[in-house]
C-alpha cells in the first residue's frame with residue numbers, strides 16, 4: 001500500500017485502492033497514448049510496420065516478442081528518441097512536437113527506464129533524481145531534494161542517496177533510475193527490459209517497485225519477458241513480431257492459450273529455459 | 274652564472290610575459306574549444322559544418338603563418354592589434370582548435386545512453402550537453418588538455434616573431450649581448466620547464482580529483 005508520503009511526492013499517480021491492473025472506469029476513457037499506422041525504418045530494415053496501439057490512463061501494457069521485433073523502437077518512438085516515418089502518435093491527445101523546447105517538455109511527462117539504467121555517472125543518486133525537477137521543472141533545490149529523498153525512500157535506496165551510480169548494485173541502480181523518472185511526475189512510464197541486465201536475485205526488487213507503481217494506477221508500457229510481472233500487473237499483453245503487433249490479449253489468456261502460431265512458438269522458447 | 278643574476282630583471286620580465294601570454298591564450302583556447310566542440314556535436318547541421326570548417330582550417334596552418342597573417346596581413350583589412358593581444362588571439366584560436374578536437378573525442382567516450390537519459394527527463398539538447406555530456410567528457414580529457422597546455426607554453430616562444438618581448442626573445446637578445454649562450458640557455462630552459470612542469474602537475478591533480486568512479 002502506498003504511504004501518504006509517496007502520494008505527496010507523486011500527485012500525478014493515482015492512488016486509488018483497486019485490484020492490480022484494473023483501471024478506474026472514469027480514467028479509462030482518457031486515451032493517454034494513441035498510435036496509428038506508425039512506421040519506422042532503419043535504412044532497408046522496417047523496424048515498425050503499421051503499429052496501432054491505444055493505451056488508456058492507468059493501464060499497464062506489457063510488450064513482449066522476440067529480439068529485434070521492434071519493442072525498443074516502439075518505446076523510443078513514443079517519447080521521440082526515434083522519429084517515425086509515417087503514422088501519428090498522440091500523447092494525451094496532442095501530437096508529438098518537433099525537436100525543440102516543446103518536445104523536451106513532452107519528454108519530461110514521459111518517464112523512461114532503460115535496460116542499462118543510464119544513470120548519470122558523474123552525479124550522486126540524489127543528484128540524478130533531482131536534476132530534472134530542478135532544471136526542467138524549475139523546482140527549488142531544497143524542495144527537489146526533499147521530494148527526491150522521499151522517492152528514494154520509496155524505492156528502498158534512501159541510504160544510497162550520496163553514492164555514485166557505480167557504487168550501487170544493478171538492482172539498486174535500476175531502482176534509482178525508476179526514482180529519477182518518477183521525480184518528473186510523468187503521465188506515462190516506459191520500461192524497456194528493465195530487468196534484463198540484472199542478476200536473478202535483483203530482478204525481484206525491481207519488479208516489486210514496478211508492481212507497486214502499477215497498483216497505484218501509473219500508466220505503464222513495459223517491455224519485459226517476466227511472465228510473473230505480466231500476470232500480476234498487466235491488463236494487456238501485446239505480442240510483437242517482425243515490427244508488427246501480432247496478438248493482443250489479457251495476460252492469462254496470452255500465456256495459457258495464445259491464439260497465433262507465432263506467439264505459441266515464442267512462448268515455447270522462453271518457457272523452455 | 275653571474276650573467277644570469279645580472280640579467281635577472283630582463284629574465285623576470287620575459288618570464289612574466291610568457292606566463293601572461295600562456296594563461297590568457299589558454300583561457301581563450303578553452304572557451305573556443307568548448308564552443309567549437311559543442312558546435313561539432315550539435316544536431317544543427319550548419320553549426321556542425323561551421324565547427325568542422327574552423328577546426329580543419331586553423332589546425333592545419335602552421336602557427337607561425339597564422340601569427341604573420343594576423344599581425345601583418347590583417348592590418349591591411351583594418352584589423353590591427355598590438356603585439357601582445359595579437360599573440361593571445363592567434364594562440365587562443367590555434368590551441369582552441371586542438372582543444373575542440375580533444376573535447377569532441379571526450380564526448381565520444383561518453384556512453385550514448387547518458388545523452389538519451391538526459392533527453393528522456395526533458396533536458397533540451399544544450400542542457401543535456403552542458404549538464405550531462407560535457408562534464409563527463411571533460412573529465413575524460415584532462416590529461417590530453419594538459420598536453421595542449423604544455424605545447425602552448427612552448428609555442429609562446431613564437432610570439433617573439435611579432436615583437437612580443439617574452440622569455441624566448443629575452444633569451445635571443447641576451448645571447449648576442451652577453452656571448453654566454455650556455456648560461457642564458459640554462460636560464461631560459463629553467464623558465465619554460467618551470468611553467469610546463471607546474472602546468473603538468475596541476476593537470477595531474479585535476480585529473481585525480483575529478484575522476485569518475487566507475
Ligand SMILES: Nc1ncnc2c1ncn2[C@@H]1O[C@H](COP(=O)(O)OP(=O)(O)O)[C@@H](O)[C@H]1O
Nearest residue numbers: 042045047065066067068069070071072073074
Ligand atoms: N539505431 C538503429 N539503427 C539501425 N537499426 C536499428 C536501430 N535500432 C534498432 N534497429 C533494428 O530494428 C529492429 C528492431 O529493433 P528493436 O526495436 O531494438 O527490437 P527489440 O527491442 O524488440 O529487440 C532490429 O532489427 C534492430 O536491429
Ligand SMILES: [Mg+2]
Nearest residue numbers: 071072073193
Ligand atoms: Mg529491445
